[in-house]
Amino acid sequence: MIFNKFNIEGLVEIIPTVFEDSRGHFLEFYHKDKFLSAGLDVDFIQDNQSLSHRGVVRGLHFQAPPFAQAKLVRVVSGSVLDVAVDIRRNSPTYGKHLALLVDSKKKNMFFIPEGFAHGFLTMEDNTVFQYKCSNIYNKESEGSIIWNDEILDIDWQIENPIVSEKDAVAQTFKNFVSPF
Numbered sequence: 001m002i003f004n005k006f007n008i009e010g011l012v013e014i015i016p017t018v019f020e021d022s023r024g025h026f027l028e029f030y031h032k033d034k035f036l037s038a039g040l041d042v043d044f045i046q047d048n049q050s051l052s053h054r055g056v057v058r059g060l061h062f063q064a065p066p067f068a069q070a071k072l073v074r075v076v077s078g079s080v081l082d083v084a085v086d087i088r089r090n091s092p093t094y095g096k097h098l099a100l101l102v103d104s105k106k107k108n109m110f111f112i113p114e115g116f117a118h119g120f121l122t123m124e125d126n127t128v129f130q131y132k133c134s135n136i137y138n139k140e141s142e143g144s145i146i147w148n149d150e151i152l153d154i155d156w157q158i159e160n161p162i163v164s165e166k167d168a169v170a171q172t173f174k175n176f177v178s179p180f
């Protein structure tokens with residue numbers, strides 16, 4: 001496994017070692033000891049999966065403490081533009097974001113620690129998106145920031161995405177008070 005770090009502390013792209021032959025391929029997408037060696041000390045306790053059509057934006061979502069979640073995201077089929085926004089008040093990169101193409105062909109993954117809002121745009125029909133979470137989902141701790149916030153200025157690479165009613169009316173970053 002290769003662990004690529006970025007200028008926003010805590011965000012990591014993970015490139016697994018893939019063993020391919022005439023039958024197909026095999027890879028590990030999580031190995032606790034390898035993650036620990038890369039400085040990622042996290043216990044995952046919930047796995048989630050979504051299926052989306054091309055052009056769907058989901059997010060920007062987060063879980064507030066004490067139900068904050070670190071996530072390990074991957075795409076089983078298709079591809080997404082995955083976005084993580086730093087919402088840690090005392091972080092030097094507060095309000096900054098990173099967008100990463102996560103692709104089933106590349107088989108890369110994206111680790112997002114607690115203290116980030118997260119969202120993604122599906123780039124292909126029938127995109128299957130999976131993620132491991134370090135905490136359980138709790139409805140009362142759910143929060144969101146509007147996906148197309150002017151201050152965040154995220155280039156989603158799409159003009160008119162498909163967005164849920166809830167995500168279409170999420171709060172702006174200007175009015176956001178971080179629980180982190």
